[in-house]
Amino acid sequence: MTLLAFLLLLALVPAESARGRHLPVAAISSPVFGPRQVYGVLGGSVTVRCFYPPTPVNRHDRKYWCRQAGSGCPTVVSTQYVAPAYQGRVALTDHPQAEHFQINISALELGDAGTYQCGVGVNGRGLSYRVTLSVVEAPPVPETPELFYVKLRSTWTVTCGFGEDTVEMKKYLCKKEKEGCRNIINSYQELGSIQLTFEEPPGSFRVTMTQMDWEDAGVYYCGAGEYGKDKTSKEVEVFIYEDKTFPHLKTDITAKNGSSATFECPYEPLIDSATRFWCKRDGRICNRIIDNSGFVAKKYEGRVAAFENPENKTVTIILNQLQYKDEGFYWCMSNELREQQSSAELRVVAGQPALTGKKEVEARVGSWVNLTCCYPCTYSSYEKFWCRWNGTGCAMLPAQPGLPQPGDTCGPSSRTLVLSLGPLAEEDAGWYWCGLKRNGLFGETMAVQLRLSAGSDAKLSPEFLDVDSSRDPGAAPPGGAHSDAEVRKGAAPESSDESHGSNTLGLVLGPLAGLILIVVTAFAIVKYRQMKRSDLVSVGSYRTNISMSDFESVRDFSASNCVKESQETPMGGDEFITTTDTLESAADTTKAKRSSKEDADLAYSSFLVTSSSIAQGSSGGDSAVLDPSPPQHRD
Secondary structure (H helix, E strand, O other), X not given: OHHHHHHHHHHHHHHHHOOOOOOOHHXXXXXXXXXXXXXXXXXXXXXXXXXXXXXXXXXXXXXXXXEOEOOEOOEEEEOOEEOHHHOXXXXXXXXXXXXXXXXXXXXXXXXXXXXXXXXXXXXXXXXXXXXXXXXXXXOOOOOOOEEEEEEOXXXXXXXXEOOHHHOOOOEEEEEEEOOEEEEEEEOOOOOOOEEEEEEOOOOEEEEEEOOOOHHHOEEEEEEEOOOOOOOOEEEEEEEEEOOOOOXXXXXXXXXXXXXXXXXXXXXXXXXXXXXXXXXXXXXXXXXXXXXXXXXXXXXXXXXXEEEEEHHHOEEEEEEEOOOHHHOEEEEEEEOOOHHHOEEEEEEEEOOOOOOEOOOEEEEEOOOOEEEEEEEEHHHOOOEEEEEEEEOOEEEEEOOEEEOOOOOOOOOOOEEXXXXXXXXXXXXXXEEEEEEEEEOOEEEEEEEEXXXXXXXXOOOOOHHHOOOXXXXXXXXXXXXXXXXXXXXXXXXXXXXXXXXXXXXXXXXXXXXXHHHHHHHHHHHHHHHHHHHHOOOEEEEOOEEEEOXXXXXXXXXXXXHHHOOOOOOEOOOOOEOOOOOOOOHHHHHHHHHHHHHHHHHHHXXXXXXXXXXXXXXXXXXXXXXXXXXXXXXXXXX
């Protein structure tokens, strides 16, 4: 019994999880869609509209309307043909841009009633839809459902109106099912992914549903009052078809508090009067955040930007500096292209953003400043960028790898991207974004606000200054005051005795000072060589010079800080970075040690020779010239 239940569970789970992924029978048999049944009055006319996928082949292919007769379907009218029995009564008009063609039949006869097919290509080859035509002798005739041909994952909009008498009545949209009519939305509800708005004239309303799936195909009723009780309703039928070029947009987005979220909207070129905007739902109102005209809501300045991608038919919206109150439903909308609308729900969770750095920087006009952005080593293969934010986008700026600045919150395994600005002008104040991209897709971003104050003398905090700490604070700058010796050169000469005493003292102290200078120089050379060739020590699985003197570039320094790690990226990939020791590094270490010893021996030998020469020269009395020749041995 337990095994049977387990097998039953295995059979049900995949089927349920695949819900919405399998095509309905109608879509599998043919992507052409039309009304199941149409009605006409004797002597009157009727119009039949058939939809087809807007592929280049279908747009230029033959369209036809044929009447079923046994196993065949003789053509009544096609793109370039009309059957003799229907001459003057039947016409076929193709509308490729509207993705449909229509058949007009006039002077209806009772004999016109029957089963027909509208299709694309050759009769009976699969791309067709069966339509039943009924002809009655006198009105009234049943109303034909309004048809909607909707792309998979796109947006469907339907408008219904029932007059001023229904203004105070509940408005609803329901889907017909076996058990009745399942409620989709009504005017008493507020749903984030489905929108019901009131329209003009009074008594009219519009329902918008985004991300239409296969299971959304079927018959719907929009109405006023209660379904089945009030006679104020309209039947509509929806057919779903797949367009391979239509983008697959995310409907559920999760991001960390303090980081950023990326949304995608469908893109189509706008007509002159159209506006594309992005808004957040608040009850029945959708508060506009940004649009394509450059408008940005005040509280979202520096936080949101839109990037159009005509190649993949999307508009990317980035919202950063996320807070928990940003959770909710966001809509991409257009006042003209309603089928280009879409919605997504944002959830903000706790966590640490991948990009870190100072979010607010202050500087003075005329100074230089570095904006830093720290990112984990996991993203080393990603494209990194800095850009200048404005209402219409974010203009890319040149940046380069650099070192973390004092006060930055960079981790030990982080790298840094630096944007250097200067000399700063007043118009440089504003928002700057650091971000990641991979394969053309935007990842996480971080916003930094730069504030400027007046003044030509930049009094910046130490992290913004490039100070040479090796310079002696008391040393005179180049071209500065003269030394005391130079001042004394202009003084009056002393007496001859004093001059002779000074010369004698100079002859005694001169060689001694030279000897001391040589000793100090030799010692400095040895110490410098030892520091320059300092031993390499192992830190984890990396090798680095303790003195930091052998780093060839900032990039090498950053790489040495990277540790072996794995982290999930915002774009869904994992990247591993590892570093291993090589035989060359060990050889370089041995060579450095040997070279340091040889340099020390050479410096010591030079010191002994020079010292001997100085001592011999000093014994020569008042002579100021040293004899470099070696001492002679006496017999």
